[in-house]
Structure formats: C-alpha cells, structure tokens
Amino acid sequence: MSSACLMPVYERLPVHFVRGEGSCLWDDQGNQYLDSLAGVAVTNLGHSHPEITAAISAQAATLMHSSNLYGVTWQETLAATLCSLTGMEKAFFCNSGAEANETAIKLARLHARQRQITAPQIVVMDGAFHGRTLATLTASGNPAAQQGFEPLVPGFLRLPLNDSTALNALDGNPQICAVLLETVQGEGGVRLADSHYLQALARLCRANNWLLMIDEVQTGMGRTGRHFGYQHADIQPDVITLAKGLGNGLPIGACLARGAAANLFAPGQHGSTFGGNPLACRVGHTVISIMQRDRLAERAAELGRQLLEGLTQALAGHPQVAAIRGRGLMVGIELKEAIPDLTRRALLEERLLINVTRQKVIRLLPALTISPEEIRILIAALSRLLHSNQQLRSA
Numbered sequence: 001m002s003s004a005c006l007m008p009v010y011e012r013l014p015v016h017f018v019r020g021e022g023s024c025l026w027d028d029q030g031n032q033y034l035d036s037l038a039g040v041a042v043t044n045l046g047h048s049h050p051e052i053t054a055a056i057s058a059q060a061a062t063l064m065h066s067s068n069l070y071g072v073t074w075q076e077t078l079a080a081t082l083c084s085l086t087g088m089e090k091a092f093f094c095n096s097g098a099e100a101n102e103t104a105i106k107l108a109r110l111h112a113r114q115r116q117i118t119a120p121q122i123v124v125m126d127g128a129f130h131g132r133t134l135a136t137l138t139a140s141g142n143p144a145a146q147q148g149f150e151p152l153v154p155g156f157l158r159l160p161l162n163d164s165t166a167l168n169a170l171d172g173n174p175q176i177c178a179v180l181l182e183t184v185q186g187e188g189g190v191r192l193a194d195s196h197y198l199q200a201l202a203r204l205c206r207a208n209n210w211l212l213m214i215d216e217v218q219t220g221m222g223r224t225g226r227h228f229g230y231q232h233a234d235i236q237p238d239v240i241t242l243a244k245g246l247g248n249g250l251p252i253g254a255c256l257a258r259g260a261a262a263n264l265f266a267p268g269q270h271g272s273t274f275g276g277n278p279l280a281c282r283v284g285h286t287v288i289s290i291m292q293r294d295r296l297a298e299r300a301a302e303l304g305r306q307l308l309e310g311l312t313q314a315l316a317g318h319p320q321v322a323a324i325r326g327r328g329l330m331v332g333i334e335l336k337e338a339i340p341d342l343t344r345r346a347l348l349e350e351r352l353l354i355n356v357t358r359q360k361v362i363r364l365l366p367a368l369t370i371s372p373e374e375i376r377i378l379i380a381a382l383s384r385l386l387h388s389n390q391q392l393r394s395a
Helices: 050-060 073-086 097-114 134-139 164-168 195-208 229-233 259-263 278-293 296-314 342-350 372-394
Strands: 017-021 024-027 032-035 090-094 121-125 156-159 176-181 211-215 239-242 253-257 321-327 330-335 355-357 361-364
Touching (some): 032 372, 050 278, 073 278, 097 176, 097 239, 097 259, 195 211, 296 321, 296 330, 296 372, 342 355, 342 372
Parallel strands (some): 121 176, 176 211
Antiparallel strands (some): 321 330, 355 361
C-alpha cells in the first residue's frame, strides 16, 4: 500500500485504521487505540454505531440519490427537525462545513444587495476557521493557511475575539452586512467566545440590520453540552451552519436561516448535486433522534466537567502547561511552547489519538458516547505523555 498517488496535502501519521467501535480504533496490525478526536468532532456517537449502520444499510437498499430536481422526503423531514431544534425556518443541505459556510456568505451578499450595499463587508474573527474554499479560507484567521492562494476574496473585516471596544467601534458602519463567528474556536486553539460578548454582538446586529451567522460546524450536535454552542449565551442567530457530527461520518452539511435570511435565495441562485440526498438526510435524522433519546448533550456537559477537572488535577503545576479550557467535550490544553512530534508520540507510545492546533494547543474532541472509564484512561495517558516529555527535557 502506498500514498504515492495521493496529493500531499496531509502530514499523515504512520498508521492505517481498519475498524472502529465506540471510542476505539484498530489498525491493520491489530493494535487498539483510544480515539479522543472522533474524526475531528465527526463521530459524536462513536464508531460503528449500530443504529447508524442500520439506517445506512436500509436507505442504501432503498434509494440513495434522486437529485434535487424532485422532492426528497428525508430532506424535508430533517429540515423540519433541525428548524424545530434551533428556532430557524428553512434549511439548505450540502456536503461539508465549508460548503455550509459558503452558503452563509452568499446569503450575506444577497442581504447586502437588498440593502443596496455596493461593497459589503462581513465581520469575522482573529483565529477563526471556516473552511478551505477561497471564500471560507479568506474568512478564516490563519495567515499560514492562506499563504499562496492570494488574491483572497474581498469583503471581510477582521476583529479580535471578545474585544468589545473593537466591536462597538463598528456600530453604524454602512458597509457591514453580517457577522460570522464560532462560539468556540476549534482550530483557533479552543478559544471560547464570552457569553456577554455574544449577547452584545447579537444586540449590535439587530440594531444595524446585520445578519448574525454562527458557525456550528464543530460546536454543534451536542459537542459543547448543549445542542448548539450559541445556546449557552441565550441568543438567536439569523443563520447557523452545521456539518461534522450531523452525519456521524457520512458527509452532510446544512445552512439554516430564519426571518429575512430564510427567503433570500431564489431558484437557480444556489444548489448542490449531492446535498440533501436521501441517504445523508436519513442518517442525519437518525443521529438527532439518538442524541435526543440518549440525552447526549447533557452527557457531554457532565463528562466534559469530569475531563476538565481530571486534567486540571493531573497537570496541576506542570511547567509546560499554560492553560486548560473548554466547554463540554471540546477541551484544549495550551502549552507554553510547542512539543515536536507530540501527536506521533501519543499515537505510538500511548495508543492515543489527539490533535494539536496553533502549534501548542492539544485539542480533545472525544465521542459524546465515551465512557467515564475511558475519560480516566485519556487523562492518565495525557499525564504520562506530558510528564515524560518534561523528564526528557530535564535529563
């Protein structure tokens, strides 16, 4: 087996996984690993969930695709369910988070056109990540990821996250049409948007007729201890974007809108060949049904407290740990400096899947179905890893 025919856009670790169950993965050599990344917040229900497997099998044997030229019953069912959960009014289905955010950006441009704004600006945040298409890459706050793809898409205005002074300075700006942000920046280092900041932002959007667009691609579907991250701040967005955990591994994205934003698109202004097909939408509906029945958002809140408290205790006083923060089962351990090959060492020495963002933030995104015992195993493995690294530095 060789990766020679693959474009080298990933720095892959030396393992091939062939099977998964719950929070565990097995490689082609039979080694077992604890997955604390869940495919980057995708397999929220764990690997090979039997009800998801059954839904995929049943729908694949019935109808996978018919195109959006015709009615799609499962698409209508999933749209109604998502709108009921969020207070939104209409949904558009696509295949990924980047596509969902592209949809939101196009809605913002149409909103600007209706307001006769000729050079519209969408406010975005430092440290944000919204995707890798040209528009969503521009909206993201990672200069390294943007390098080489210039000229970037015009029409974005960047602010520091949680900076109320910078936010208030925008009041009355006639070129702004929308604000797009994450309530917890995942790729940005698990940085939380302050609830008071989000509430002030919502008030400013209402006062200026700006669309408030919340990127829930990573924080949605119970990850933060509520169904959606914005619910912690008790605000109501105009546009919400989803993906990742909605399909538990099957590609699906969604853009939800309410009020004027829900009626901006006309036939022919947007679309997707595969988006909203019967297979993806049936799986999405099944994911939500399981989440609600098993109260997985509440479970994520409780297990997230266990994880944060356990890490805080196990790593107390560690000279390389600058901060531990998170919400629900979205946790970051910020290091004072980067540790080379940390993800590789975790994989090979501890049989543990982790991710490092911004060079020095260990990001943990375990399945919402992870057990309390697996949480304890995760804490112990990370503690051994970081303490052994400190011993190597001291030697």
